[in-house]
Amino acid sequence: MTSTKIINRVLDRDHRMCVIRGPFCTVHATCADHRAGRGAGGSPILDDPANLIAACQLCNVWKEDATGPDREKLIHRGVRLVKRATNEATLELARIIPLRFPDGTSWRLNSDGTKHQLVAAEAQEILALYGIHGAVA
Numbered sequence: 001m002t003s004t005k006i007i008n009r010v011l012d013r014d015h016r017m018c019v020i021r022g023p024f025c026t027v028h029a030t031c032a033d034h035r036a037g038r039g040a041g042g043s044p045i046l047d048d049p050a051n052l053i054a055a056c057q058l059c060n061v062w063k064e065d066a067t068g069p070d071r072e073k074l075i076h077r078g079v080r081l082v083k084r085a086t087n088e089a090t091l092e093l094a095r096i097i098p099l100r101f102p103d104g105t106s107w108r109l110n111s112d113g114t115k116h117q118l119v120a121a122e123a124q125e126i127l128a129l130y131g132i133h134g135a136v137a
Helices: 004-013 057-065 068-077 087-096 120-129
Strands: 031-034 052-055 106-109 115-118
Touching: 004 031, 004 052, 031 057, 052 057, 087 106, 106 120, 115 120
Parallel strands: none
Antiparallel strands: 031 052, 106 115
16 A cells, blocks of 8 residues: 555645546546556555556546557556566666656656656657657547
């Protein structure tokens, strides 16, 4: 279970606005969602602000069930990360892969709860380097 302190840090970083913006989004974020899910009983190492985004409850549920083009868009935006062989490798990926916010800006999320803005070309280069391709609508 992610600590209240970390959840509040993530919600504040993302201005308490849902980053996912699924089809039933309420916009107001009330929880911190894992970009790469912990799974049932998974490692708390993934409860790191670099792996967490602000989400409304409806989008939190929708993201986990998204398939096809919706899932691909979430991956391309950095909202959803494909887990690596170890939790440590997954967390390192979360620290590298940029997150594209609904306003189109791209950010690198840091473990201390801050974020660093990237120019679009830099974000695209990182995505390409990690084999994440595709247009975002």
